[in-house]
Amino acid sequence: MIPHGRPTLTEDDLAALAGTSLKTWRRNEAATFRAHVPLIRPGDRPRLYDREQALAHLNGHPLPPLPDLGEQPEDLLTD
Template sequence: MTEDDIAAASGLPLHTWRRRYGADFRARVPVISPGTRLRIYDTGQALAHIAGKLLPALRDDDLHPDDLLTDKEAGDLLGIDASTVRAYASTGYLDGAIQRHGRTWWPRHAVEARRRAGDQRHYNPGQRPGDSRNRAPRPRQDPRIPEIADLTRQSQVTAAEIAHRYEVSERTAQRLLAAARQQSGT
C-alpha cells in the first residue's frame, strides 16, 4: 500500500493523514521498497497499524502472486537489467504491466510466468489475432485497365495513344497497356 492508499483506508485526505499520523506511522511500520521515491508498505502491517493491533511479522517466503514489482525487482527476479524489463514490456515479451501512481508495475505472477517460459525472444509466431497488420494488402486495380482492355479488343492501340488519351507518361502508358493485355489474354 502507498501512503495514499493508507490515508484512504483511514478515511482521511492524504494531507490530513500525513500531518496527523504520517510521522508516527513511518516510525512504526517499515517501508518494503527502500531506495525508491514512492514509499510502499505491506498491506497487512498497514491495516494492523490503522486498527491499533500488533504488526504481523514480514516473511520473505510469504510472496504473494499479486505483489507488484518495479522494473528493478522484476529484473532481479528474471536475472536481467531493469532497462531490459522495460524493453520486454514495450515489445510485448513481458505482459501484464499495471500503471499505478505514475509508475509501471508488474505482478509477480506475470514475471514468474515469463521466467518459467524460458527464452523465447527469437521465436516469432507472427502478429497476434486482431492486429490490423494481419490484413492482406488491398489488391491494386487501376480503373483504366478494363477500359484499355476494351480498346485493345476493338483495335490496335499504342502506348503513345494511351499516354495522350489518359494524360500519363509514356512509361505509365506502357504499364497500363501491358496490364490490359494480360487481363484480356492477348
C-alpha cells in the same frame, strides 16, 4: 522490488482508509505510522508498505512478521 504475492499500500491508500486527504494524513498520522511500520524498500517512491503490517498497525495490533519469500521470477519492479 515488490515480492510477488505481497499486497502493498501507498500513503494515498492509507489516507483513503482514514477518510482524509493525503495532506491531512501526512500532517496528523504519517510521523507515527512511519515510526512503527517499515517501508518495503526504503528510499523508493512512492512509499510502499506491506498491507498486512499497515492494517495491523491501524487496527492497534502487533505487526505480523514479513514473509521470507526470497526472490521469485514474478517479483515486480513496480506495483
